[in-house]
Amino acid sequence: MQTLPSTLQEWLARLETMHPKAIDLGLQRVSEVKNRLGIHFDCPVITVGGTNGKGSTCAMLESILLQAGYRVGLYTSPHLLDFNERARINGEPVSDDALVEQFAAVEAQRGEVSLTYFEFTTLAILRLFAQAGLDAVILEVGLGGRLDAVNAIDADVAIVTSVDIDHTEYLGDTRDKIGFEKAGIFRPGRAAICGDPVPPQSLIDHAQAIGADLWLFGRDFNYSGDKQQWNYGGRGQRRNSLGYPSLRGANQLLNASAALAALEALRHRLPVGAQEVRNGLVLVELPGRFQVLPGRPSVILDVAHNPHAAATLGQNLDNMGFFPYTWAVFGAMQDKDVAGVVAQLKDRVDHWCLTGLPLPRAATAERLRQALADAGVAPSNTPGAERTVQAFDSPWEAFVHARNRAGENDRIAVFGSFLTVAGVMEGMRSKRPL
Template sequence: MDVKMSNIPAKPVTLADWLSLLESRHFKTIDMGLDRVVQVKERLQLQFDCPVIMVAGTNGKGSTCAMLESILLRAGYKVGLYIKPHFLDFNERARIGGESASDAALIASFEAVEAQRGDISLTYFEFTTLAIMHLLAQAKLDVVILEVGLGGRLDAVNIVDADVAIVTSVDIDHVEYLGDTREKIGFEKAGIFRAGKTAVCSDPVPPQSLIDHANAIGADLWLLGRDFNYTGDKQQWNYGGRGQRRNALGYPSLRGANQLLNASAALAALEALRDRLPVSAQEVRSGFVMMDLPGRFQVLPGQPLVILDVAHNPHAAATLAQNLDNMGFHPYTYAVFGAMLDKDIEGIVAQLKTRIDHWCLTSLPLPRAASGEQLQERLLEAGVHAEPGPDAQSSILSFDSPELAYANALSRAGENDRIVVFGSFLTVAGVMAARKSGFH
């Protein structure tokens, strides 16, 4: 997003001022490498005096963070969480005790980073990561949970040493930064592991590069199927770890096919930390039931049914397809879909094209986003046929915003149909904002 410097106060006052300034500053949106961030971290004397859990992964990392936060809050711990991106307010990225950070607290940490930055140029993500870590470090917490942004090894979050590092899944995404194979990407994600510390991987088929790196540095690697596992039926499920069992657990309130993989990773991490952060069986059960995370196969009440899901790569799209299949019959499914141009759009569409009858494509307010017209070209290339539907409208339409695409889907869908809003976080956020303003 290009912001003219003349529109930004010389000294930012509000949180919005700060965010506008940071968006305008650095010449690259993504600038991989830790040297600059580490220098500012050292000037800030940034450190945590409590256990740190770090979570990376192609998909599932947000869900895993939310599960850990919910369980640890139920156990009475003061929990700090850094999670991203946000949907409606930047404050969603920093949570203390289950509540979003205030504007005032964030601004104070922004000012602290700015005071120590000197002439070091930081990206929006690097600056805000340092600021949120500074905020959490000041909060006298019992435990900190940090979600990695992109990859792991060179991500700004990786400037701290985690007591437990989790890699939830490894699949193809961000190929221009992380590589074009699971082996290359697995090595990047394994970069959050530390010598002598617990490293958890809940991917059912972990890349050999991840295993080799963990072994090479002397991390204590926990693998799904070897060191921990889960079993279950339709009513409940069980976790088994190296030295701990959790039986008769209710399913996480987050819906979806992969949530037991994420839940098992969370319980493995808590097992590894059980001497420092003991958690009872009842706290685990209530933590899974009471958790809340927007935009992860989130089914909204009412008719037609509306589903929000931030599936933005083929792996996540395959899970979304499976979840849609498990929902029962709906006469027609409408999609509101927007994505970044660098995503594997054909791969995403290939997973979902047989489940969707009508596509409402949307442009998004970022330069690197695909326009509605570009998405339409990709859909046609992926074999979606733009034939008139039973309501005499084309099954592929393009719109300038998620709000307009959603409005069109809503105007056409019958009460027994469903609307699935998916793709970029900005797609889901646009529809969330529209609904918040009273557009149903």
């Protein structure tokens, strides 16, 4: 009889080697084990998919519902620093012991079914939520939608925040192909909310084909506002004189509108007052999404890792006002559209600090340097040069270089892979010397 791991870290190390593929899309395996575990929810479930904006939308939903006094479970991925970030109950990460208990339960029921790391951990967290006596569950969908493990759950409301090009090797290379995959989280007769202002026709067609109750931005819900406040308008509900979400960025009103549309669709099961919406939006927090740290030089953390997110980051940087120089700490996975990300930001960055990342599928700093050269970024690395490109082994080393050379009126944008932002956050948390 095998001995099961006793700590969370031991479990996670084991799960990384249990399945032959890191990503193996499909619902058959996860659905079979889900049924054996008897996972079901009596409370409303909201799933949130999309290319970008998922994390922000989930965080706003959680914050508003917590302000309304509900017991809320939130599942997101990936994490930045600690695995426990993926599972929150009432705004707090769950404990190691709670996760270890659920991992053992999944292991006991999976039998001969081989599960990926993501499938196994998703099932454990779903079972934890199902047993926690919650009033609402919010589930961020991982890669795609249709074949993602989270889609084994039939949600009461499904949100697709945006559709753009990413993960082309799994989802296809056009917005129409990707839109079809994202729309796979919609369910017949249930609210299907799309926050993308220009949704691909495939998403609309799929929602209509299955008989989902499709809510489109601009048709079924929208927003308006000025510099001081904004208003939400839905099918039968208005929210006026709202403060702007504390999450910074140009797209956050789109995300907030989609969240409020979901709450409107659930208003008879999860009623939420006007002040609770206001408080929830003002108090919401989400690390690594255009997160501006206090102090000088300004430091911005943003997990923008595809061209769509990079374009939003560029717009947000423009809205910050004037800075003499912008330093970039940039690391990415090799399967990402690095050229597309660079194209959005090359004219906004003066000094590039490129970094490798601790994963085999990460792009090397030299590959990133080549992408910059291909985009026409021609640096001069002589002392005092106004445009430089340098390579480093880790995000923290790249950040230390930028921090030590930036003037107090400059800014440092840390972006790309979650691991880029996490590497800098971990250095700050452990108070490594600058």
